[in-house]
Amino acid sequence: MSNYFSPFVLPFLIGVIALITICIIKYIRWYKQFNRVQKTLLLKNILSWKFLSAIWETVWEALFHRKVFKRNFLLGYMHSSIALGWFLLILVGAVETELAVNGPKPFWTGIFYRYFIHDPQAFKHAAFFAHLMDFILLYVLSGVILAYIKSIYSRLFGMKKTSKHVVFDRFTKFSLWLIFPLRLLSESFTATLYNNGGFLTQGLGDMINYTVADVLEIPAWTLYSFALGTFFVAMPFSRYMHIFTEVILIFLRKWGLSENEQVSGFTMYELSACSRCGICIDNCPLYKDLQLQGVQSIYFLRDLRYKRPKEEIADNCLMCNRCMAECPVGLDLMTIRRQMRNKKELDTESNYKYIDNLQAFNSIGRVVYFAGCMSHLTPGIVDAMLNIFDKVNQKYWFMDKDKTICCGRPLWQQGFSIQASELRRKNTQLIKQSGVNMLVTSCPICYQSFKKEYNLPIQVMHHTEYIHGLIKSGQLKVRKDDLKVVYHDPCELGRGCGIYQAPRQILKSITTLLKTKNEKDKSLCCGYNLGNTVISLEQQTKIRNAAMDSLLSKHPDLIVTACPRYKKSFQRATDCNVKDIAELVKENMIL
């Protein structure tokens, strides 16, 4: 054992012990904060085969960073070289040690392998391993060099704005950046003295004067050990806590755990799994169009983790889901945002007695049509839908014809969950009493609410899905016209519910659909989203104009959307015709 000990190992050793202790304490504390459902799920699934797919995802996402690669090659290479490279250094180092040393040895032998094992022929393929380790080190170093470059010129990596870190994070990052150059240096010194390096360290070592190497070998290894130790101690308190937490989060998700209405242990895991990579910043309309800083998910989560959340930051989010769609870790950012909007004191008994008297309409065999509040401001959409129902001889019950009960999502999004649940209860009661078996709604906000927050025993459809079904089954025939159109994916329908194909199929059967730059999950928010109550009308208009310019750059004859709110906000600003998809179908029905 004493063969493999030197005083310079101590900083590393202390670092590792501190890291493991702190992580275990944190993880146990968060586990205790799980609610009962989460604990049951965890215990039920922990021994299932789901861990296999979790390991698969860990390799792809936490090590290889596939999602970041898809975004930008250089950015992906940078992340994966440090993550995968470091992992390989540890793994291959352990294998190398195992082959070189028989019998018991301390676990740090692999970390300081070249210092402790001087014999270049320690085992049969020692030379191969030396070259392999050097290659991996080079791989990691290339990532570190890219990281340096990124902090100077981030546009090369497809990022206009990078995250602004707190001082402690920058300090930790600095210690991380030091680890690998120091390892290269110390191994090179040792290679000068004992000729036991691979192509890189030996090459460098041969250039170094023997006396210099003799003097500097121990200091270099000590510095390397110090850099490791510092990083390990700082890691659990910095953004690098994501390294382990992300892996645990992947497993937790595979075991069926998810965010709750209230803050739970799962939220704590998510907060620490954020690597603050800053990918969300460029995509946030509040930064992109308004240059607002400090409100994006990265800063919001950071403030939450360090327990200094500001209420106006929680409120200042459009809830357009864009950051969530881009997040490489796949954090449930919208739910965390909503948990913090909890209006505890205001969210008490409401004053909705007036809805109690509303009666259901006995409509067995019909579909229920729920236009939604916003559709009442765009009567064209409602009219078109009613026409389509008549055309296919579908009997319907127009649930909110004269008296509209809101679906509850606008309240719910703002943190009034008790009051929202009252509205949901009434709507559910009405729908159940009426005896219908399908609900069609024209409003993506209502659609998402009915689909996710209600637990309805009937089929819920957005009108795009419904019309698509009609056209596909041949019940509704449409004529092709020669318009060139662009389609705007509403946030709540696209990123919210994943409805991308139905509207596109409808449009393809009627018009020529032009491709746009920001489509599907990259669609731009119209700014008039219900999620944000902080920004002013002028700021909303700026966001809307940016979305509009992106669509108009294709010079379409017509802009088509599927959200009444978007239609309303857009119509005011352009000479180009804006239509809802239902209106377009109505005009092109073959009578």
Added chain:
Amino acid sequence: MTNFGFKISNTRVIHLDECKMELVRKLYKEEPSFKRCISCGACAATCSARQFTDFNIRKLHTLFRRAQYEGVQQALKACMLCGKCTLVCPRGVNLRSLIIHMRKILFEANKK
């Protein structure tokens, strides 16, 4: 007397000296767009809650502006926050934010 569905309001006096104007000032500070309100009533005309009951958002924010807070807090709870008022407002007042702020301010004032 025939019921026309409305009645002439009784004469009221607002004692300016007794009004707690600081709440109004706070509201203007929290939601500056409210300064632009011309009390046209578009918000109340489109209101979903208005279809059921005598909830009148224009009346409520006008009362608030005049520092006549009595009953406003309870009445505001009838709002479903659907946002139609915000969308139709010709002056660009952020009514949803206004309503939440009115509720917050009144809650804090009554708590003391």
